[in-house]
Amino acid sequence: MRFNSSKIQVWLAVLALSGVLLIPKSLAETPLVYKYKSKRGIPSFSDIEPQNVNYKIVQVGCFACNVGSMVNWYKTPLNTSAYSDLILKNAFLHNVDPALIRAIIHAESHFKENAISKVGAQGLMQLMPATAKELGVKNSLNAEDNIQGGVKHLAKLLKKYRGNIKLVAAAYNAGEGAVKKYGGVPPYGETLVYVDRVKILHSRYRQTG
Template sequence: MARPDSQPILFALVCALGTFLSPFANPVSSEVYQYIDRHGVISLTNVPTDARYKRIDLTASSVAHAPIPEKKLDHAITRSARLHRLHPALVRAIIKAESDFDPRAVSQAGALGLMQLMPETAIQHHVRDAFDPEDNIAGGTKHLRYLLDRFHGNLPLALAAYNAGEHTVDRYQSLPPIDETRRYVQKVLRYYRRFLLAPSPLHPTP
């Protein structure tokens, strides 16, 4: 986990990731490099200044997968879900849809970690290290509770806002007519139902 005083550095650099990725129509044409210092501070750039920066393969939509012990992940989900009055199955459904349980996932838009937090969302909810599973889940569940309260408990609208942004949902006052967002809402609800019935907390029934 990054030090508290490194947060502005970390997210200023991570914000740059989404900025310089967006102009490229073909993600293969953009190159992103990462350097993690001895304090765990993550620096991202498209212009590496020295040999410590290592290239990230964004065509796979993730950094190297680092498996999480199932018990540890289940504990983090259950604790954050209880704190923010959410069903753990819903949190798992979002993680499944967003990152497929890859804590190092990075989207082409710059969303990070298990619950794919955009840097500005992570800062809003005081997430210090978006690649830390517990920190990421804490921020993601807090954001989901905020969206559910904002949209008066309407889960499809909250999920649409999680995917497309709350102002997009405000603009339409309903599910936005965006295919990707509608597919996302359906996917999360499908996973939610499956996780509710799952014999294992992290593995839904087929």
């Protein structure tokens, strides 16, 4: 396992000075780990993006779900260019605010097409295999398939919760069953911070037009 802690510390320090992060508590805040195969075909992991090899990005959880995250969500850079055509196309097809789609993608995978969580959620909008199958998604690691399925799911949740973004975000994170059980946003630490961060990101992406 190849982790260069000194480089991680420098990277976090730069982000802290730029206002993207507050002062980090530990190296555990680093969100991305790269999984790839060595020349001998041995599965390997690294905090540094591998060069000239195929790799997948493995995350501890969704990008915005870490209760102890030190990301400053009011200042962290937005991404209005990545997958713009696909986002706008599916926003129009399913009548979903493109700013909400960007907020969910940002919160879920930080726009990493090959992101895979520890629980098996995949792709830009972190679709679980069962959900992807239900939505007719053939390949969750394909941006077009993933966004189409994810936005279709968002449209369903928006209709079910009558446009209540907090409940939509809560259901996207914890499941519709959990929202029904608690009659609102479930009191899970991960879900509470996720809902709050999606709200912040949604507002900021709407302001970008």
